[in-house]
Amino acid sequence: MADMAAVMRFLRSTSVRLSLRFAALYSIVTALIFGLTYHFADREITEWVAQQLADDAAGFAALYEHEGPDATLQKLNGYPGFNFEDYRIYLLQDAKGTVLAGNVAGIDWQGGSGYVPLDHVRALHPRDDDVAGYLLHTVQLGPNRLTLGTSTYFLEELREVLERGLAVGFILLLLAGLVAGVIVGRKTERRLAEISGTLKSVALGQLEARVPAAGHEADDLARVATEINRTINQLQHMVESQKQISADIAHDLRTPMQRLRQRLDAIAQSGQLSPQSEDELAGAIEVVDDLIDTFHGLLRIAEIESGRRRERFTDIALAPLLARLEDAYGPVAEENGQTLRLTITDGDATVHGDQQLLTQMIANLMENAMRHSPSGTGIAVTLSREPGGVLVKVADNGPGIPAGEREKVLRRFYRLEKSRTTPGNGLGLSLVKAIADLHGATVTLADNAPGLRIAIRFAA
Amino acid sequence: MRVLVVEDHAETAEYITSSLRAQGHAVDHCANGRDGFLHALDNDYDVMVFDRMLPGLDGLTLIKSVRGAGVETPILFLSAMDGIDDRVEGLEAGSDDYLVKPFSFQELSARLAALTRRPPLKTEETVLQVADLEMNLIRRTVTRGGVPLDLQPREFSLLEYLMRNAGRVLTRTMLLESVWDFHFDPKTNVVETHISRLRNKVDKPFATELIHTVRGAGYSLHG
Numbered sequence: 001m002a003d004m005a006a007v008m009r010f011l012r013s014t015s016v017r018l019s020l021r022f023a024a025l026y027s028i029v030t031a032l033i034f035g036l037t038y039h040f041a042d043r044e045i046t047e048w049v050a051q052q053l054a055d056d057a058a059g060f061a062a063l064y065e066h067e068g069p070d071a072t073l074q075k076l077n078g079y080p081g082f083n084f085e086d087y088r089i090y091l092l093q094d095a096k097g098t099v100l101a102g103n104v105a106g107i108d109w110q111g112g113s114g115y116v117p118l119d120h121v122r123a124l125h126p127r128d129d130d131v132a133g134y135l136l137h138t139v140q141l142g143p144n145r146l147t148l149g150t151s152t153y154f155l156e157e158l159r160e161v162l163e164r165g166l167a168v169g170f171i172l173l174l175l176a177g178l179v180a181g182v183i184v185g186r187k188t189e190r191r192l193a194e195i196s197g198t199l200k201s202v203a204l205g206q207l208e209a210r211v212p213a214a215g216h217e218a219d220d221l222a223r224v225a226t227e228i229n230r231t232i233n234q235l236q237h238m239v240e241s242q243k244q245i246s247a248d249i250a251h252d253l254r255t256p257m258q259r260l261r262q263r264l265d266a267i268a269q270s271g272q273l274s275p276q277s278e279d280e281l282a283g284a285i286e287v288v289d290d291l292i293d294t295f296h297g298l299l300r301i302a303e304i305e306s307g308r309r310r311e312r313f314t315d316i317a318l319a320p321l322l323a324r325l326e327d328a329y330g331p332v333a334e335e336n337g338q339t340l341r342l343t344i345t346d347g348d349a350t351v352h353g354d355q356q357l358l359t360q361m362i363a364n365l366m367e368n369a370m371r372h373s374p375s376g377t378g379i380a381v382t383l384s385r386e387p388g389g390v391l392v393k394v395a396d397n398g399p400g401i402p403a404g405e406r407e408k409v410l411r412r413f414y415r416l417e418k419s420r421t422t423p424g425n426g427l428g429l430s431l432v433k434a435i436a437d438l439h440g441a442t443v444t445l446a447d448n449a450p451g452l453r454i455a456i457r458f459a460a
Numbered sequence: 461m462r463v464l465v466v467e468d469h470a471e472t473a474e475y476i477t478s479s480l481r482a483q484g485h486a487v488d489h490c491a492n493g494r495d496g497f498l499h500a501l502d503n504d505y506d507v508m509v510f511d512r513m514l515p516g517l518d519g520l521t522l523i524k525s526v527r528g529a530g531v532e533t534p535i536l537f538l539s540a541m542d543g544i545d546d547r548v549e550g551l552e553a554g555s556d557d558y559l560v561k562p563f564s565f566q567e568l569s570a571r572l573a574a575l576t577r578r579p580p581l582k583t584e585e586t587v588l589q590v591a592d593l594e595m596n597l598i599r600r601t602v603t604r605g606g607v608p609l610d611l612q613p614r615e616f617s618l619l620e621y622l623m624r625n626a627g628r629v630l631t632r633t634m635l636l637e638s639v640w641d642f643h644f645d646p647k648t649n650v651v652e653t654h655i656s657r658l659r660n661k662v663d664k665p666f667a668t669e670l671i672h673t674v675r676g677a678g679y680s681l682h683g
Contacts, residue, residue: 254540255469258562262475265565268676269482282676292562293645300644312548327614328640332653360644367648428647 018185023177030173034166041162045155046135050113053137053148060148064141072141076101089121089134089149092141100144107147111138121149132156191221195228204440207236208307247302250295257295261288297427301412304434309354316355318383318390319347322362326381329366337375340366346385351458353439361435364428365394365454373398373451389460395453406445432456461506461576462486466496466522467538468514472561476509479565480572493517500526505533506576509568510555512539512546520553527554534575536568547643566677570629588623591683593662593670595623604666614639615658622671622681631678655679 064072076090091102099106105122117133134149194212201209210232211225264285267273273281303309326342333340351358362381369379377398384391401409408414410433413426432454436443441458463480467473468491477487488503490496493514500508508526512519523535537550540561547558557571588595592605600616602609611619618639622630632651636642640650655671663669672680 251540254562259471261562261564262471265479266475269479269565285676296560296645324640328642328650328654329648331657332648332650335649335653356641356643359642363642363644363646367646370648 020181023174023181026177027170027174030170034170038162038166042159045158049135049150049155050137053135053150054113057137057139057146057148060146061139061141069142069144073101076146087151087153089151091147093145093147095143095145107136107149109136109138109147111145111147113137115152188221191225195225198228198232202232202235204437206307207232207239243302243305246298250298250302254295257288257292261285261292264288294427297431298412301427301431301434304357304431304438307438309357309438313352313354315350316353316358318349318351318358318392319344321355321359322381322383322392325359325362325366329363329370333370333379336370338370338373338377338379340370340379340381343380343382346383346390349383349385349390351390351439357435357438361432361456362392362394364432368428369394369396369398369452377451386457390458392456392458393453395448395451397448397451400447400450400452401445403447409445410443462488462504463572464488464490464496464499464503464505464508466490466493466509466514467511468492469511475565476568479569483569493519493522496522497525500531500533501529507572508533508535509572510535510537512537512550520549523550523553523555536571536575566629567631567633570631570634570678573628574625574630574634588620590623590626590681591668591670593623595620604662607665609661611661614654615661618654618658619662622679625681627680627682629674629677629680634678
């Protein structure tokens, strides 16, 4: 059944449809050409035979005029072609129609030149069934009338040969056309698949993807591929420079941040502060630490987006990773009056990825649920397999996110109005998105009715 | 202890050396990798701090060269890059710990203390003891004053780490990295919650506290 679907998909593809249409058009034109060839060849041969008859008749007429009736009769009766009455016939009659000489009994014929079917010729002997009729030519020899005829037998043989040849040629041409069409079609199909695969990768954020060069071919597809690659280059360049700017800013501000942190530290350690100043200073250090944390977050996202970590990917079993997270966060949820429940329906699920980043991603989702939900909220984490991949879900029955804002929370620094008072830098879910993208996984936010459900789908 | 600091950034170097000296440590400072390499070979340090980016000889090469020359002194690697790859590269080159700038002095100090190894024979220990707290690593049992304590596996790991580093300050980050293998900063009170649960079992039923909070720095287990 799957094969059938693949065949149908193949037949529906543009290139195959084009090649089939082309083959149909090609066969119509070929049939037309072959038909005309047949027609003209047939007419040419018929005319040639008729001309031969006319020439022969003219020869006998000349003989009659110069050498008289006896010589002509003698010549007629001894003419070699007339020995085979199936092939050539002759009939000499006087003005009353009485037969004077001939190799047939009679012909129903008005005279002149033309064709009669077999039954118009009365034979002296039983005849070959293959004969269909005769081409005739009548000439006046003084008072008598000579009718010469040639059987169309060999004409039909010729026609048959011609028909067979043309039919075989037509089929061969059609087959060759179809095979060529399918080969070209499949090749085109492959190249189109490469192009669409590349675009799919780019859509998933893998901006280093390029359409492979198609050898030394310089056709329209190669031109399209070149254009697409140029566009991706441009896109990659733009995205990189944009990322570079934010990474550069974060990086450049790190040194002054370090100095600020160091100076505040030095004051704190001087031990000459009033208790009130000490509290103020602790508050200031906390603010600086939050800032540093935000820069860490930005740089970390930049590093993840660079894709370098893919080189270190290994197969990670998700069940133990989730169990470790449950072990770490279960007591924290309990402390908050919340419950954290882990359900694993596929204990063997693995993904190709980065252990640390996957841990951080799921930790962020759990913490997100815990921090934005009140006491009494239940948080359910599930690991399951679904057709085509592995699914990790983190669902809570807390306040949720309004439908219009669900996708926006994946953006950097985006925070819901009601969360502005909760500590946080607005980077948690952007980091989740960046890590998911790195793993070729999708992040979807949905209404858990009530609450929020975030699903991470890893392709198998 | 004797510390070698190889750091080209003057202000950071000053901050590290003066703070370490204020704690009573002997500190040598080098501003480039070449000097750092010679110092590391010629002297017997307890711990060394190398910056990632150095003129002359970069931090990674410095670590490899020092290790290549047979020096086994613990090394803490400093980097301004929050590169996770950086951390792995540093550890692979032969450093023992890694710290990202900007960092607090408490964090650096706690990590240096944890790096200075106590005399060997530690590795084959089967029983850890701090005051009247005793942990059997083979049977995985813990008693305090002879009274058995019922610990969850993770509480056991946490206590083991605290006991192995008894008397030292362990920062929140160090606990997260060593006990949970978390290399990120959680936004919830993971460490505080687990420490509090551990205290309920290890300290609460007894007269004296063993797990101490070090303000602005972390935790320390001692009698």
